[in-house]
Amino acid sequence: MIRTVVTSGLATVTLAASTVVLARTSCDDLRANLKSPNARVREVAAATLGKTRCQDSVTPLAALARDADGKVRLAVVKALRELRDPAAVPALTTLLGDGLAPVREEAIDGLVDVYSERDRPPAVERLLGAFSDTIDTYRIPSDVRVDPAAVPALGRLLHDDVAAVRKTAAVALGVLRGQSARAELTAALQDPDPGVRAEVVTAMEKIGARAEGKALVPLLTDESGDVRSRTLHALGALGVREAGPALREAWESNRRKEWEQRILEPMARVRDPALRDVFLALVQDSDPQRRRFGIEGLARISEASLLPALKKDYQREGSEDLRLAYCFALALLGDRVFVDSIVLALPRRPAGLRCHDYLVELGPSFLPELTPYLQDPSADVRAALVDVIADMETPEALPAIEGLLNDANGNVVDRATLAVARLKRLTRVVR
Secondary structure, three states, X not given: OHHHHHHHHHHXXXXXXXXXXXXXXXXXXXXXXXOOOOXXXXXXXXHHHHHOOOOOOHHHHHOOOOOOOHHHHHHHHHHHHHHOOHHHHHHHHHHOXXXXXXXXXXXXXXHHHHHOOOOOOOHHHHHHHOOOOOOOOOOOOOOOOOOOOHHHHHHHHHHOOOHHHHXXXXXXXXXXXXXXXXXXXXXXXXXXXHHHHHHHHHHHHHHOOOOOHHHHHHHHHOOOHHHHHHHHHHHHHHOOHHHHHHHHHHHHHOOOHHHHHHHHHHHHHOOOHHHHHHHHHHHOOOOHHHHHHHHHHHHHOOOHHHHHHHHHHHHHOOOHHHHHHHHHHHHHOOOHHHHHHHHHOOOOOOHHHHHHHHHHHHOHXXXXXXXXXXXXXXXXXXXXXXXXXXXXXXXXXXXXXXXXXXXXXXXXXXXXXXXXXXXXXHHHHHO
């Protein structure tokens, strides 16, 4: 019986070893075929290397980045994209200047895939997303360093003859935080294609182009509804104070329900003191959502004289959702004791998502008030607060979070582990 088991085990090991050898030989053969004088053979070899994810294939594939045959180059760029190997970045950057638009598009997506932490959605999902009002604000973490040659090359593609290439380049610049392409993005706000303009607006939001934000204001009257919607979102995210008058005009001339939140949210974020009367009126409105934007707007224009009145309104408010908005406002205006309610509401859904954003907006100066809650009896509070502090991207918080690496709750340990790794990478980047 023992002999049979041993023999069977040896057979399994031998079979596995044979499979590895065959796979290795197959990859070696494919790499050899990349040098074939027959273009079709090179094309098939490149395509198969990508699909089978053969390792150590970037260098031989990159050698064909300037192949005379367009089909070969397309197969090469697709293979490099499949491999998602940082070593492919120089070749992908070269392929951004290819004479074929499909190759340029694949090269753009390939660069994004190298640096991105998430998989590209399938084609059907992307198609459905094109008809969605949701704005994809994903961008790579700030501690990820992109090859210095990649961003300028992507910026040049904003002048491409093909609209689809320009649009894809704009998306990539946003995802990759293409700071050095600010001037090209600002110029591309005048692109004749509305799809390109929409992606450029969102790219400017993702890279945090606050100084260039006032260039977005004219797009509030763009002929494209998608461009107008993205512009409103970007103006709020960037806090473009110069947008205040145009936002007031948009609010006064367009009270349709589907646009109400899109207009009020950036109004409450741009911190324009001239909007004070609008916010005071909204606070008295019967609609809870309008009242929330009024509360947040008053807080962000930083009028400390409003503190007593807001405290009184907080005490009289029956809506828990609005009480959280008041807590944010009161904390922002200087009464930090109200942070308590925001932190303890973090595990609640959907209110916790907004509380997360409130705390991140309050910023690193509130860390002394926040770090004691890392010892809160609720594991859900501890875990959610770790995410908040990580999103503040403040390496000074490392010691407090490292204390949770031995937490009794597994979820807290997992969140803390990710946060510590992120903040350590950020520390290295800052240094």
